[in-house]
Amino acid sequence: MGPPTVLAVDSIYTSVHPARMQLVFPHGFSYLREWHGNCICNHAVVYFRLFQYLVHNKEILMKPIRVLLAALCAFTSFAHAGVVQLDLAPLYNIDGVANIGDASQSPLDQPNAGGNFVFLTQSLATSRVGASGNGLLDSGLYGADEFHPEMQLGYGLNPNGNNVLQFAGTGPANFTLAAGFYKEIHVAAMTGGGSSFLTLRLNYADGSATTRTAFVNDWYNDFGSTPDDYYLANGLDRISANLSVYENANDPALFGHRFLVDGSRKLLSFDFVANGTSQFEPRMNIFGAAAVTAAEVPEPGSVALLLIGVLGMAGCRRKKA
Ligand SMILES: [Ca+2]
Ligand SMILES: [Ca+2]
Ligand SMILES: [Ca+2]
Numbered sequence: 001m002g003p004p005t006v007l008a009v010d011s012i013y014t015s016v017h018p019a020r021m022q023l024v025f026p027h028g029f030s031y032l033r034e035w036h037g038n039c040i041c042n043h044a045v046v047y048f049r050l051f052q053y054l055v056h057n058k059e060i061l062m063k064p065i066r067v068l069l070a071a072l073c074a075f076t077s078f079a080h081a082g083v084v085q086l087d088l089a090p091l092y093n094i095d096g097v098a099n100i101g102d103a104s105q106s107p108l109d110q111p112n113a114g115g116n117f118v119f120l121t122q123s124l125a126t127s128r129v130g131a132s133g134n135g136l137l138d139s140g141l142y143g144a145d146e147f148h149p150e151m152q153l154g155y156g157l158n159p160n161g162n163n164v165l166q167f168a169g170t171g172p173a174n175f176t177l178a179a180g181f182y183k184e185i186h187v188a189a190m191t192g193g194g195s196s197f198l199t200l201r202l203n204y205a206d207g208s209a210t211t212r213t214a215f216v217n218d219w220y221n222d223f224g225s226t227p228d229d230y231y232l233a234n235g236l237d238r239i240s241a242n243l244s245v246y247e248n249a250n251d252p253a254l255f256g257h258r259f260l261v262d263g264s265r266k267l268l269s270f271d272f273v274a275n276g277t278s279q280f281e282p283r284m285n286i287f288g289a290a291a292v293t294a295a296e297v298p299e300p301g302s303v304a305l306l307l308i309g310v311l312g313m314a315g316c317r318r319k320k321a
Contacts, residue, residue: 167284
């Protein structure tokens with residue numbers, strides 16, 4: 001049997017849900033990371049499978065590059081603070097983004113004269129007005145930039161169903177995430193028909209809570225980005241909820257807001273608390289959220305794997321000498 005090789009990089013962080021990164025090795029071993037909605041799979045399983053692979057294929061110790069690759073696979077699992085996409089689907093109460101094939105949206109602003117508008121996807125915008133169409137990304141997947149981590153917005157996963165949490169004078173909404181240590185939560189939001197305030201109340205395992213209140217602008221407002229309040233998209237067009245009126249406005253925006261978390265305390269859940277909203281206007285709308293984990297502590301399995309990699313490379317050098 002020849003030396004093992006990496007058969008395929010099956011898919012690296014595809015835009016489908018759940019997000020998945022997979023390396024497939026021969027002999028039935030694979031390296032896989034998945035994000036199932038609001039939790040991350042147990043990394044220990046990944047490390048154990050890589051350990052199995054290295055032990056099973058002793059000849060790999062002759063191949064420093066492959067050892068290094070395997071070690072890097074494990075190392076990257078804890079070297080970076082993780083991003084957890086928070087699946088708010090249980091909270092969504094309207095379809096706030098028009099897309100091709102779906103003519104039954106609910107307005108992001110007041111449902112009467114002068115209002116009754118929603119965002120639309122780029123493909124629908126292009127189909128209506130060609131190159132001057134400005135819509136939200138069809139996938140709802142906004143890549144990381146200097147202000148925010150990668151964020152998967154709900155409409156990209158469920159374009160025809162409920163994909164926005166709208167506060168129209170309604171009370172707070174609680175979201176329970178995978179209990180853990182986080183340092184930031186980012187929320188995609190805007191207000192239609194005026195501006196409003198969003199307080200995130202963070203509930204820790206020790207019974208304590210912290211809050212920060214963000215000013216969630218009217219979708220036509222513009223401001224200078226800061227690490228706390230920024231844009232996910234700007235210069236957008238909008239369309240009436242029944243798709244009859246296209247406004248080639250090049251102005252509305254979807255905003256992002258950062259809420260800092262005490263990374264030394266285990267977080268259990270948080271509450272979205274809206275202020276300044278009403279049944280008619282303003283109405284605040286939330287499109288998705290992501291959490292950034294606090295620095296992860298290397299697990300014993302990954303430390304052992306790195307040691308194997310170093311020893312393997314040392315062994316190769318001795319044999320060559
Ligand atoms: Ca829709
Ligand atoms: Ca436009
Ligand atoms: Ca604007």
